Amino acid sequence: MSASCAWAENRASADDAERSLDQLLRRYYGELNALAFARLRNRDAAADLVQDAIVRFLASCRNGGHGQGGVESPRYFLRAIVANLAIDVARQNRRRGPPVSLDDALHIADPAPLADRAVTARQEYALLRAALDDMPARWRQALLLNRIEGWSHARIGKHLGISSTMVGKDILAALRRCLAALARAG
CATH class of the missing domain: 1.10.1740 (Rna Polymerase Sigma Factor; Chain: A)
Known part of the structure; x- marks a missing residue:
């Protein structure tokens, strides 16, 4: 061997x-x-x-x-x-x-939404836009100042000349109108 x-x-x-x-x-x-x-x-x-x-x-x-x-x-x-x-x-x-x-790979993914999600988002935006256009101006303004601009109820109340309690009621009514528009479409 x-x-x-x-x-x-x-x-x-x-x-x-x-x-x-x-x-x-x-x-x-x-x-x-x-x-x-x-x-x-x-x-x-x-x-x-x-x-x-x-x-x-x-x-x-x-x-x-x-x-x-x-x-x-x-x-x-x-x-x-x-x-x-x-x-x-x-x-x-x-x-x-x-x-x-794997943790790094999750950050590589394209942040853009998938095509079907983009279409759904555009449809929801159109429904919300229509609901905002159909509601009273004070409701719309109170909702947008609160949710988009981040204003407090007290600041919105001073701006609109109403109480902060009424601002809360207007925002709630506006949100209900938006949710109802989405529910009718979905």
Whole structure:
């Protein structure tokens, strides 16, 4: 039996193979992970890449080693696999663009409403506009000063020459008229 992939090819018992693989991983995992992290700058991606490298290494050993002569040094072969996989990941990232977290992706969405929502909003606006045009001027003015301009009932009352209690009643009546117009259409 050649020295190459001897640790993986030694199939005398499943325990020996498992122990050999465990020794290999304990010996080189940290080094391979550091190499992957240095290239990717992402701990999770580096760990995944090292796992992929180990799987590829094992597949190579099961298929008779690397080329005709087998794997002379598992360490350098694993390092080469990690380096090549890191290059592949970098190329994929350049094609796809940088990865984006879900929280960041929510801010990418187009803030414009969907077409059906825009149509519905225009219809509701037309109904509200018609309801505002049909109500008494004082109701309309009290509602708009309160809801659009943010005026208090007392300030609106002074402006219109009525009590703040009457302002509240006018705003309530105007809101009821608007809601009734929307309810008739919906």
